[in-house]
Amino acid sequence: MIEITGEPIDPAALRESLADDGAGGFCAFEGWVRNRNEGRAVRRLEYEAYAPLAIAEGERVIAEAMQRFPFLGARCVHRIGTLEIGELAVWVGVSAAHRDEAFKACRYIIDEIKIRLPIWKKEHYVDGDSGWVNCERCATHAGA
Amino acid sequence: MKNITVRYFAMFREHAGLSEEMLRLDVATARDVFEQTRSRHGSAEPESHCKVAINDELADWSSPVQDGDTILLFPPVAGG
Numbered sequence: 001m002i003e004i005t006g007e008p009i010d011p012a013a014l015r016e017s018l019a020d021d022g023a024g025g026f027c028a029f030e031g032w033v034r035n036r037n038e039g040r041a042v043r044r045l046e047y048e049a050y051a052p053l054a055i056a057e058g059e060r061v062i063a064e065a066m067q068r069f070p071f072l073g074a075r076c077v078h079r080i081g082t083l084e085i086g087e088l089a090v091w092v093g094v095s096a097a098h099r100d101e102a103f104k105a106c107r108y109i110i111d112e113i114k115i116r117l118p119i120w121k122k123e124h125y126v127d128g129d130s131g132w133v134n135c136e137r138c139a140t141h142a143g144a
Numbered sequence: 145m146k147n148i149t150v151r152y153f154a155m156f157r158e159h160a161g162l163s164e165e166m167l168r169l170d171v172a173t174a175r176d177v178f179e180q181t182r183s184r185h186g187s188a189e190p191e192s193h194c195k196v197a198i199n200d201e202l203a204d205w206s207s208p209v210q211d212g213d214t215i216l217l218f219p220p221v222a223g224g
Contacts, residue, residue: 031224048154052200078223090224110224119223120154132155133222
């Protein structure tokens, strides 16, 4: 199950929701807003998502993880909007019978989410400048 | 000519100065829409770094485009 939210993420409630008597292991990943990226001091981040497709693709990612590393429960929440340094941007948690599936499924889900979901990150730098992450050449007007 | 609704996201939207427009375009594929709106979304980013969806389904650049379709142009993603 994946959610896109404009509200702060509550890791304790998410962890609780994955409790399962058959689970012998639980693994979570938290993505935090960092104060530097590629040598530049970052003041805050702005996340944007196209939720209908982000959710559809996120559910596919979780289903793939389930096939590869059978687990008992998995949840992912990605925050959108303006986030300050230290805030939680993304949370992935997996409960499984054994730790190996929990670790591997968690890793698979966060790795695929970062490259497949229509979610964008704009960095606002301390010097007042801003830029979209991974979009080095977007600003070039090709042939225009 | 086809009536195509094009939606721009993130950097593409900022460049286009709008999030959506309806255009009459001579296009066969999603790639054609990307190429023909380059001056709008202002991108020299190769298509391999970007993504496209047709009517809310992720698609390939070679996917055919029909009259009345909505094409969503996604610049390079960066979740997490």
